[in-house]
């Protein structure tokens with residue numbers, strides 16, 4: 001189980017960034033300080049898939065980068081099976097498999113060389129790499145192009161290799177930032193099937209997306225972030241009940257407008273407690 005509680009994170013803006021933010025008139029900005037996250041909380045249990053939703057700039061990537069330990073929050077906690085990984089960033093690297101939109105692969109290495117390189121960074125031994133690698137290659141259906149250089153692969157193939165590289169060390173939790181963006185229907189389907197297979201293995205999966213059909217198809221839970229604050233966290237049924245909307249798109253829009261995202265009302269952040277069902 002992973003529990004994320006009350007994350008906050010501010011960035012100091014460069015002069016250039018400040019000009020860009022000024023144009024957006026985002027209330028999270030105060031002079032050169034931009035509070036990207038104010039209060040983000042949600043939880044995802046063993047064998048659950050949680051979809052992270054929110055408008056552009058809401059704070060989804062910032063949240064996921066904090067989960068992966070690439071960024072340190074100003075406050076808040078992330079607990080995976082009783083270990084606070086903010087206090088133990090090395091544990092975070094072991095426990096979390098992270099796929100970002102920029103998860104790098106080395107173009108000149110083959111797919112297999114890339115995956116094995118990252119496995120070694122996680123101190124896996126050759127037997128473990130072979131054993132778990134073989135299962136993973138089959139599961140992701142990437143065996144046919146394991147020996148091709150990454151630069152010769154399509155974006156869908158590269159995304160599957162990136163996923164393999166992110167989970168080769170058998171993390172306890174999988175975190176994926178917009179894993180299907182820019183992929184065609186077949187590649188998207190393969191990624192969604194992989195997420196579903198992780199749920200069956202009992203591994204919590206947290207993924208951000210702008211595609212509500214992916215949420216409807218896969219997610220057990222949803223967390224909606226608006227302007228750096230969680231405005232809903234719970235099951236899909238609870239989202240539908242709280243908004244009285246069966247249609248997910250309408251439920252999402254209703255949640256945002258209840259929180260003042262479409263009007264002039266301030267965001268009245270209803271405190272979402274981690275672990276809330």
Ligand SMILES: Nc1ncnc2c1ncn2[C@@H]1O[C@H](COP(=O)(O)OP(=O)(O)OP(=O)(O)O)[C@@H](O)[C@H]1O
Nearest residue numbers: 011017034036054055056057058059060061062063
């Ligand atoms: N390093 C940084 N310095 C300054 N501002 C930042 C930094 N990183 C993110 N931000 C700002 O924080 C806000 C949240 O960004 P984030 O990338 O987390 O949003 P998002 O919800 O993932 O958006 P999208 O759906 O467009 O990917 C944005 O306004 C962004 O410009």
